[in-house]
């Protein structure tokens with residue numbers, strides 16, 4: 001009987017699908033990834049003969065010269081780019097570690113992979129905020145992790161958490177390190193030993209159930225690895241945050257991530273069937289894999305968005321879909337941003353969103369155009385006629401025009417139907433199709449744009465993005481007011497050269513997600529990052545007063561924790577604190593996310 005049951009279980013879970021996944025990112029991350037900034041070591045913007053170029057064979061801009069971008073930078077920031085190499089060198093010495101010997105000995109005895117080397121510690125002390133990267137460039141971190149461990153599975157995580165609890169050692173769960181909320185940055189005032197739990201070696205596919213279309217992965221799997229493995233089987237999860245080359249499943253869960261194709265596949269909360277989190281009180285996991293359960297509050301939602309403060313996510317069961325037979329890009333041009341917003345609202349009202357639809361304002365549209373590589377005479381002529389068509393025949397003011405990029409996925413007929421409907425709706429708002437090539441470029445550039453920040457830092461420009469979600473009736477006003485607030489703040493700080501632009505990236509029944517880019521030239525400014533933060537803080541206040549949220553998908557972290565209480569109410573905050581006190585009474589997951597450090601100490605002092 002027992003055998004019979006086991007075999008049923010095995011067939012259900014198709015254990016034969018269990019496999020090791022070879023990751024594009026090795027255990028020694030710094031062999032492949034930049035230690036001081038974003039992405040692959042060999043991918044970057046650089047200057048040759050006065051022109052900005054891009055290198056990086058993972059991307060379609062590889063080897064391209066970018067004359068329009070060079071000119072855009074000159075005009076926007078009054079900068080003549082040069083080939084100076086101001087990139088930092090790996091320091092030769094590192095902050096002294098705080099060692100809890102009894103913890104270290106027990107980890108060694110447990111045969112868990114570990115390191116106390118300075119380089120391994122430094123590259124895991126931060127995420128990707130401007131603040132984090134700037135501190136790294138200036139070699140200004142006072143506090144970095146003291147120790148790194150690489151568990152191989154759920155059991156090893158259990159052992160690490162128990163040992164940390166026993167020995168009062170702080171643990172920081174670390175996935176892909178792509179956080180943009182300060183959530184993995186070491187709390188600078190922590191006196192206890194800090195141990196980073198790097199999940200990269202927990203990246204197995206544990207099982208696949210083709211009948212239920214569910215798959216179980218360990219939490220350290222990197223997005224691109226996960227999709228590559230599933231694609232081999234004709235499947236996809238379809239979760240593609242812009243960071244998915246480097247971010248991990250555990251990170252997505254812990255931050256409540258959102259992918260660009262959420263209209264078809266859903267955000268991470270829609271994709272999760274079951275999730276396992278190790279806490280100091282044991283493992284938190286829903287017992288049943290049924291698709292929906294009415295059984296009190298859903299504790300998956302205690303785990304999602306917990307930002308590493310309650311425990312370590314080890315395994316996740318996700319929904320998968322068959323790969324779509326057709327994938328097609330498109331783009332639309334609108335005479336102005338407000339027409340574009342009305343189009344987006346109508347698409348949402350009719351619930352006919354393609355896999356992705358993103359609306360860019362004029363600034364961002366121009367910026368995207370500037371990233372076009374050098375062209376031959378024919379290319380330039382075609383561009384000239386396109387511009388003439390838009391401005392003369394369509395009567396559109398090029399300085400107001402904005403664009404939407406579209407991605408359709410599905411069965412051929414469904415895609416056809418969807419395209420026809422989208423183009424018909426666009427027409428009602430004076431929009432018209434601008435071709436699949438422009439759409440495809442828009443999505444491909446998403447991955448390249450992330451490399452600009454390091455280049456910018458090297459040219460005295462600080463830049464970062466921030467985002468929010470808002471109800472439809474406030475969308476246009478929020479965009480306008482936030483941009484104006486940033487302009488006013490820049491004036492206050494005597495900043496003459498800056499970029500503030502936005503796009504609507506996600507649509508919902510009742511509202512949308514808005515994503516801002518902000519950067520400025522800081523030549524002569526004493527504290528550029530603090531100034532940036534002060535302006536971004538002003539922008540967030542403006543967002544909140546316009547009815548926007550604290551975050552749509554970046555999370556709270558340390559960057560936005562001062563607004564957390566207001567966002568969830570006093571009672572909500574106490575509920576979170578109680579959960580924290582129950583699951584982590586010694587505050588070993590002392591990351592300082594969600595609630596500011598003083599309050600975190602408050603939790604500890606209640607013991």
Ligand SMILES: Cc1cc2nc3c(=O)[nH]c(=O)nc-3n(C[C@H](O)[C@H](O)[C@H](O)COP(=O)(O)OP(=O)(O)OC[C@H]3O[C@@H](n4cnc5c(N)ncnc54)[C@H](O)[C@@H]3O)c2cc1C
Pocket residue numbers: 127128172173174175176177178179180183184199219220240241242243246247248249250251252253254255256257258259260307308309311312313314450553554555591593
């Ligand atoms: C260029 C760029 C583009 C981005 N685009 C998007 C986007 O489109 N959509 C989006 O949602 N986000 C985006 N982000 C933000 C970021 O990628 C996400 O927050 C992502 O989910 C973080 O995953 P990670 O594996 O890198 O986590 P990390 O940065 O390593 O950690 C983030 C937080 O999760 C916790 N954590 C990580 N793993 C675990 C685990 N196993 N158990 C418990 N806690 C854990 C950490 O402690 C930390 O608090 C982007 C960031 C960048 C830099």
